[in-house]
Amino acid sequence: MLAPGPTPVPDRVLLAMAQPMIHHRTPQFSAIFAEVKEDLKYLFQTKQDVLILAASGTGAMEGSVTNLFSPGDEVIVINGGKFGERWGKISESYGLKAHWLNVEWGKAVDPKDVKKILDANPKIKGIMVQASETSTAVAHPIKELAQFTKNRQDCLLIVDGITAVGVFPVPMDELGIDVLVSGSQKAFMLPPGLAFAALSEKAWKFMETAKCPRFYFDFKKERKNLKDNTTAYTPAASLIIGLREALRMIKEEGLENVFARHNRLARATRAAVKAMNLKPLAPDSPSDATTGVYVPEGVDGGKLVKYLRDDMGITLAGGQDHLKGKILRIAHLGYIDTFDIIVAISSIEMALRKFGYKMEFGKGVAAAQEVLLEGYK
Numbered sequence: 318m319l320a321p322g323p324t325p326v327p328d329r330v331l332l333a334m335a336q337p338m339i340h341h342r343t344p345q346f347s348a349i350f351a352e353v354k355e356d357l358k359y360l361f362q363t364k365q366d367v368l369i370l371a372a373s374g375t376g377a378m379e380g381s382v383t384n385l386f387s388p389g390d391e392v393i394v395i396n397g398g399k400f401g402e403r404w405g406k407i408s409e410s411y412g413l414k415a416h417w418l419n420v421e422w423g424k425a426v427d428p429k430d431v432k433k434i435l436d437a438n439p440k441i442k443g444i445m446v447q448a449s450e451t452s453t454a455v456a457h458p459i460k461e462l463a464q465f466t467k468n469r470q471d472c473l474l475i476v477d478g479i480t481a482v483g484v485f486p487v488p489m490d491e492l493g494i495d496v497l498v499s500g501s502q503k504a505f506m507l508p509p510g511l512a513f514a515a516l517s518e519k520a521w522k523f524m525e526t527a528k529c530p531r532f533y534f535d536f537k538k539e540r541k542n543l544k545d546n547t548t549a550y551t552p553a554a555s556l557i558i559g560l561r562e563a564l565r566m567i568k569e570e571g572l573e574n575v576f577a578r579h580n581r582l583a584r585a586t587r588a589a590v591k592a593m594n595l596k597p598l599a600p601d602s603p604s605d606a607t608t609g610v611y612v613p614e615g616v617d618g619g620k621l622v623k624y625l626r627d628d629m630g631i632t633l634a635g636g637q638d639h640l641k642g643k644i645l646r647i648a649h650l651g652y653i654d655t656f657d658i659i660v661a662i663s664s665i666e667m668a669l670r671k672f673g674y675k676m677e678f679g680k681g682v683a684a685a686q687e688v689l690l691e692g693y694k
């Protein structure tokens with residue numbers, strides 16, 4: 318499984334989650350929660366609390382909007398793919414005024430374009446962006462965007478790190494990110510069902526005046542409960558027990574090594590698709606979470622993905638919206654290593670041959686091997 322979420326779940330995590338159920342209002346569960354709470358700060362590279370919500374990643378996105386803003390508030394939405402678009406849709410659902418900055422799919426936002434909108438609209442209170450736009454396999458320039466907000470008290474940088482946290486560095490405190498959200502089915506090596514949100518002190522202050530309606534995703538209430546090692550409502554206890562194990566694995570590997578592994582797998586995949594003469598979707602600012610490529614002329618990308626999955630047992634992702642049937646996304650985040658990439662590239666070579674694409678076998682695999690060998694002493 319090399320899809321950009323859900324990702325494979327390690328046996329250690331599966332076994333932890335298979336333990337008999339325990340009650341969540343007990344010292345036993347609180348001890349697990351306390352460990353998870355600290356380790357999440359390590360993963361998010363922050364001193365702030367990381368809220369744990371029973372939701373998919375979108376829940377944390379929605380909570381960020383409703384807890385920080387009021388109807389009529391102006392925000393910039395960087396819309397360079399499906400998930401950028403989602404920030405805009407959520408914002409407008411709650412009556413915010415979104416300034417849509419449309420970015421061509423496959424390209425990263427140009428910070429100068431953001432600055433222009435900010436300068437022309439001094440009332441803007443937030444910039445919403447993806448660190449890794451999964452639908453287009455692009456990494457947006459978070460560090461550059463943070464320069465616009467970090468010395469202002471009246472404007473937040475809100476980052477969807479759903480396929481970035483635990484993949485490549487998004488050091489929240491160091492960069493001055495105000496909100497960083499993520500989801501369990503990505504680099505956390507867990508099944509879907511948990512969403513995370515970390516907020517800067519500045520963001521917590523925004524909450525004092527935010528008037529959007531909210532109930533379940535009430536960050537203030539969650540933060541108060543987090544202090545007591547619990548959640549406001551029944552937590553997804555099994556997932557949190559699995560999260561403890563996954564975070565232990567990440568700590569054992571070391572965050573720097575986790576980032577280096579993802580980067581190596583990403584570079585190997587990019588080298589492989591280049592050697593296969595496939596056109597990259599995001600040549601200038603690729604995300605280390607996923608590699609996107611156009612399928613060759615005359616090949617139906619939808620059928621290719623289906624063939625790989627149903628006949629070869631390899632789950633990759635296709636394209637969304639206007640890229641449907643046109644691209645292949647090879648994800649390399651989470652519990653993925655060298656030989657998963659070799660298998661994926663090899664299967665793509667074989668499947669493409671079946672679909673009539675003329676290419677020498679082994680070219681992509683060899684290019685990947687050259688990079689992957691760096692991971693061994």
Ligand SMILES: Cc1ncc(COP(=O)(O)O)c(C=O)c1O
Pocket residue numbers: 321322373374375376400447449450451452477478479480500
């Ligand atoms: C960058 C990004 N943002 C948001 C989401 C939405 O998350 P979920 O489907 O967990 O709600 C995803 C899911 O793939 C994503 O990759």
